[in-house]
Amino acid sequence: MGFIRVIKCMKVEDNCPIDVTFRTSRFSVIFGALLILGSLIIIFKIALRTVDSPFSSFILAIGIPTAAILLFSGILLLTHRKSVIINKQFSRIEVLESGIFQRNRATFLFKDILHIEVCPIDECLFASRWCSWTVKVYSKRNDGFEAFRLFESLEFTAAEEAGQVLSQILGKPIVWNSCSKLIPSFSSPVVN
CATH class of the missing domain: 2.30.29.30 (Pleckstrin-homology domain (PH domain)/Phosphotyrosine-binding domain (PTB))
Known part of the structure; x- marks a missing residue:
């Protein structure tokens, strides 16, 4: 890490x-929130993609793990505090x-x-x-x-x-x- x-x-x-x-x-909180927002946008874009295309399985294979990594990283940064x-x-x-x-x-x-x-x-x-x-x-x-x-x-x-x-x-x-x-x-x- x-x-x-x-x-x-x-x-x-x-x-x-x-x-x-x-x-x-506070930068870590802002950056964590941006990572969570980015992951939610990726998930929303994947969910809206109802048309089957030749690349839909590739998009799912790359998009879902990327969104999960961004979401997890965002939560880590958003919750970290040191005082x-x-x-x-x-x-x-x-x-x-x-x-x-x-x-x-x-x-x-x-x-x-x-x-x-x-x-x-x-x-x-x-x-x-x-x-x-x-x-x-x-x-x-x-x-x-x-x-x-x-x-x-x-x-x-x-x-x-x-x-x-x-x-x-x-x-x-x-x-x-x-x-x-x-x-x-x-x-x-x-x-x-």
Whole structure:
């Protein structure tokens, strides 16, 4: 589900002096609704096709699976929500991620946060490279630690802003991931 990661970018909202919220953008909801609308149009066009033609079985064989894939993808995007609430009053971070098949909730205390990391996520999509940026928080858990993604964006500046907000609130430094130097540019040579 790498492409869905690109769609579910987040925004920083500074609601009030007590809470700061990171949430998924509304683009995913709009895009999901458009996918559902497209699938319904395909189904409607297939249903209206009452004349038998030599290509009717081909149209059914391609149209129905395409409509089903669009409908399923649209429902996934329409129902996905991620909200990160940084509560200064209670010194905790609450993460709620929900969708049609999952519902995850986690709470972290400020004192359990080890450090904040801003790093890229590379993915291949139809032979072209997409890069989204994420802000991770490493938290103490029982015997070790766990990493959680709190923020994702296509723009480095948005991820940097989210990291700076977290750093100021938590009083922890940002660790810049060294793999950001490994992202190839158009002028870098390709090495196999």
